[in-house]
Amino acid sequence: MTNDLLGVINLGTEEGLFPEFTGHRNLAAVPFSGRYRLIDFTLTNMITQGINQVGIFTLDKYRSLMDHLGSGKEWDLDRSQGGLHIFPPALKPDGEAYLGDLANFSMHREHFVRSKQPYVVITGSNVLTTIDFQDMLDHHKSMGADITLGYAAHEQKCGYCRPIRLGENDRVVGIGERGYSPDDEYTYTETIIMSKNLFLRLVDEATSKGEYDLLDGVIRPQLHRLHVHGYHYTGKMQVIHSVLSYYNESMRLLRQEGIIYDFPHIYTKIKHEPPTRYLKGSKVNEALVANGCKISGEVQNSILFRGVVVSEHARVKNSIILSKSIIEEGAVVENAILDKEVVVKRGQVIRGTIDEPIVIGKRTTV
């Protein structure tokens, strides 16, 4: 049935988080958990909850994201009504500087005006949750809030997350800077719901004042004036913001702790890879393996993306191997992250440590 929420995926605050991987793609397009890209999780969560119009506001390097999303077909978002919209970033007329997420929203104001949904839900791409947006909206309405922010227990001691401080009745009284301190009980899940009218009013006001950022320029300064409410999310949360968090969150998947098993289905671009072949002598344990791989050697506690080849007597341990990488005969890869199409030549050894996994760049031959 018709859905009251307009989906907004705001990539405009995810700049340069993770340069080892985001040199040639934006964070939302980073491959994760064997066959997905980060944005698939937020998009899947939106569409499985019936949100049928999603706007993605980009920062830069959005070409690989456009390639991945295509016409939106895989997410059933190739609609004539609603569907998927990817917006290029707002740059200064001379193209020199990015102007902030508020400018992004303001530049594409028409998109919001034209859409029929009375509420907006705004998320990013690198904080993975299974938040029930409908329940959050019901909560928002029943509390009579102006704005509702999602929060979760601060269990992960995540240095990227923003602590959130709650007053009486879950009213938000403070939003901290990124970083963890033992005093912080709750963390912000980077999810915002408010009415579209309020959203547009706030964006108009703030851009006319020259503000840049929705959270820091608009919501935080007005916590006393607006009724900003907290919505307690109790499900799993995975935050990807650095090589180490990428590595650790990936390894959590192998301990069955990841978020991927909490979705009935996760939608992504389909590549039509055949099933994975295990050859004679293969030895694979504690591994998450995508389709199209060919495994003759040994794989332990690792993630193989689509089309990876592990040749005879090769060994892959505690590692993440992205699509179409090839580990030749007798090579060893340990505590490493191999980007796409890396070739590890016969007999080579790549070895990082668990605290400092080695990253091998796209299309490198080692």
Place this chain on the structure above:
Amino acid sequence: MTNDLLGVINLGTEEGLFPEFTGHRNLAAVPFSGRYRLIDFTLTNMITQGINQVGIFTLDKYRSLMDHLGSGKEWDLDRSQGGLHIFPPALKPDGEAYLGDLANFSMHREHFVRSKQPYVVITGSNVLTTIDFQDMLDHHKSMGADITLGYAAHEQKCGYCRPIRLGENDRVVGIGERGYSPDDEYTYTETIIMSKNLFLRLVDEATSKGEYDLLDGVIRPQLHRLHVHGYHYTGKMQVIHSVLSYYNESMRLLRQEGIIYDFPHIYTKIKHEPPTRYLKGSKVNEALVANGCKISGEVQNSILFRGVVVSEHARVKNSIILSKSIIEEGAVVENAILDKEVVVKRGQVIRGTIDEPIVIGKRTTV
């Protein structure tokens, strides 16, 4: 069956031709002939000939073009294999200057490399023809040409067109600057066919030398070195490059001379407008009328786009009225071009001349 031609629509040379109309949209997105935009004609010509992969290389203001084309569904180009690709323009790192069509191609070199078609056909959006690309390709092959350029008789004395000079056996020996002189017999139709391999080689060579423009920087200087052949196109041709050419070419449609009747179907974005209503007392003659209009008044020798209202006793003559414009009771519009959503208030008179039609900007109320 599989098609050997990769479609390339090169908007990178159509800069600022037509500022009255292209202030907020690029030329390819200019509405034409009641329900189309210029790009629909080239796209239609490509898909009806079985070309199933088309890349559009943009210059600027491509947002309205993206809106129009959407996922490419209306053109059956929402394909997982091939389909439609819209490429943002190549700008200098500081965003200051556009780098030319060669830089565009070079930046998206991968697109050409990955595609399977052995030949490219390159066209623009503002020279409307019904060139048979397959026949042109057959000609190209049978002549053993390196490059084939389309040409037509220079009957229109078009100031925008580039004269083409032919030597023996239709070999191209010269390409002139834009502009008409009585000596020119033939004009270039802005259509190029060559093998993808040659295309890539020329692009690589030229960009490394700092050239900007495919025709002027690559093809023209090498006419003596490469075998550049002419393909004689004998069908209709309409060239839109200025307000006056826009007006005159539109008026040709009313004399049944336009190109629109030469296509079996023309594909465009579908708006689901109901049929047009003619009310009691309406008087319409020599008019091309799109759907969704409501006509109570008088319309003569004019084009009405979708959803135009002509109220009682209003008169529209020798004019082009774009979508959703409203001519109120008793108003008069003569020799004019009204952009979208213009309102001509009750009793107002807008009158240009046939040689200098008046243009009223989008969403103006007069």
Place this chain on the structure above:
Amino acid sequence: MKQEMVAMLLAGGEGKRLGPLTRKTAKPAVHFGGKYRIIDFPLSNCTNSGITTVGVLTQYEPLELNRYLGIGSAWDLDRRNGGLAILPPYQAQSGKNWYEGTANAIYRNLSYIDDYDPEYVLILSGDHIYKMDYEKMLDFHKEKQADVTISVMEVPWDEAPRFGILNTSDDLRIKEFEEKPEKPKSNLASMGIYIFNWKVLREHLIQDAEDETSSFDFGKNIIPNTLLDGLDVFAYKFKGYWKDVGTIQSLWEANMDLLEEDPPFDLYDPDFKIYSVNPNQTPQFIGKDACVEQSVINEGCRIEGEVQHSVLFYDVRVGEGSLVKDSVIMPGARIGKDVTIHRAIVASCAVIEDGATVGEPGGEIVVIEPHENIESGTVFKQRA
């Protein structure tokens, strides 16, 4: 993927009373309103109500309908999850059976519905012209905590005996259903639009299938049985235009309704568009000596003559000196020069040659069949 409500659209009807218009095509594919086919109305209603899973049950001459429906793009129903599905009869290991009635058609597709695990199922037919937001009906259904909700219209008392009439208590609970009663106790007529809790419908379909005396029909069997079983059956009052176009006369009338100054049925509401498959025609061209008034005309037409108080579908030609009045001209029809047409339905691709006369002022509605050719000079006033 789970869907709250799945719509099942019964589109297998033969529509015999439409005569030549349904000889080679199912009734829901019949043209209406210059641009549409009957099935566009329930399908557009679904789209406008946010219903994204629609099963279309076909049986009689479905080829043209199938072709028209395609993959459902026109109604934004070309989806991976749900969307539009065409559900014809099929052969099972137990044998080959055609659909035996409306309830049987749904019964044979239980597994299709089960796939979406819906709370509610909406039953529709492809026989009427109307605009309705089914989501509002569902809201009513939920509010009443009903097992079944039937959409009803108030009809003039003297016409009530032609309908299935529902007798309700003040809170709109249905107490009794009478099919075409001689002495109706109410003027609330069933529109043949039902919302069922899927659990309830599922059970009743299975029971009904086992009942050898049943005619496997919603109106005759399923609805009376739910009342007999004491379920909560409610009437949802619909106000607005609703017209059966099952006869030549009513089809013609419904088209003429569109020509009024303020038409009782508004096709022009931008917030409730009627979707249809676009024929990709050029804009209509009105010629030098043409005269067009009080008419609805679609793309691709080329008018050189006079068109008065008529509905013209796409790609119709009217030659010089011809007059078309009080008529409906369907897609692709060719009307030559100096032709006179009054009170006619000219079906698609018919050809009326120069100088022919079809129908007469005040006469009965004349139908020219699809692809029929009326030769030059003929006077055709009524089919023998």
Place this chain on the structure above:
Amino acid sequence: MKQEMVAMLLAGGEGKRLGPLTRKTAKPAVHFGGKYRIIDFPLSNCTNSGITTVGVLTQYEPLELNRYLGIGSAWDLDRRNGGLAILPPYQAQSGKNWYEGTANAIYRNLSYIDDYDPEYVLILSGDHIYKMDYEKMLDFHKEKQADVTISVMEVPWDEAPRFGILNTSDDLRIKEFEEKPEKPKSNLASMGIYIFNWKVLREHLIQDAEDETSSFDFGKNIIPNTLLDGLDVFAYKFKGYWKDVGTIQSLWEANMDLLEEDPPFDLYDPDFKIYSVNPNQTPQFIGKDACVEQSVINEGCRIEGEVQHSVLFYDVRVGEGSLVKDSVIMPGARIGKDVTIHRAIVASCAVIEDGATVGEPGGEIVVIEPHENIESGTVFKQRA
């Protein structure tokens, strides 16, 4: 829109010899190769050959197949012009008739083909596993200026009596067609893949429909008639893997073929991908004590036990201490702990409870039916 060649895929077959695997579904929907269904092969061949208009003729238990085909997105056949169309039997004003044979099925859909005004029609069936570029066959057809081209395979001479055998002259012109000859004169077997000039096929279908003695079959009637009429009928020699998977044994064998070091049938060619509907599963998870060798395993599987020389479809679970060997495990099957399976086809969603034994080394191929439940501790070696 005109299409040079339209493909018609006969998918109505019951596939009786596949027993429980086709009790509730048509043969083309049977699973193959860890990820595919039989129909994926002809459909992917079409996609890879640039054929964009494919009519799929259904009749027997089409629901699962229809659901699987959807709007054809998986094969890039979700198009406005052409694309995939499902063509079931239907009721006409002249009566209700099921398809009576392969030729009858095409005959009843003449108007579907006429819509695309094709030069050529390609007739396919949904019974075989093979990869073929039909465009090359069409090039051959054009080069020979043939009226009909039949794709053929050389088969071992001793197997030839099981096939329709074509006797040709040196230039591959077909002189004679013998259905299952006792003493074959050639070992060129028809693969049931035909290209016809549409004009020629159209005429012959109409003639055949009028012949009351006909069985309305391509092999028995249409092809012999074209030869009788002296038309230019040519054989197109195909080389490569081509396997009928019409029996339990052959289906099992074809799956086992994929497990060889260098499989005779290559699913891994990036220039000729086999497309299938993606079930949107997470990557497969291989557990701590699992052991997997010489196997093909699809997404969504979770292996805690031992898998040897087997094909596992998506979403299969194999519990700790279990052994699966020389077997095919279809989607959604659940294999508990300490289960032993040899030489079995476990159909979709079957459940093998803890400690059960299915099949035996060297034994006959055992089939566990869809949704069947083998209780804990049972020893199931052969179906009674």
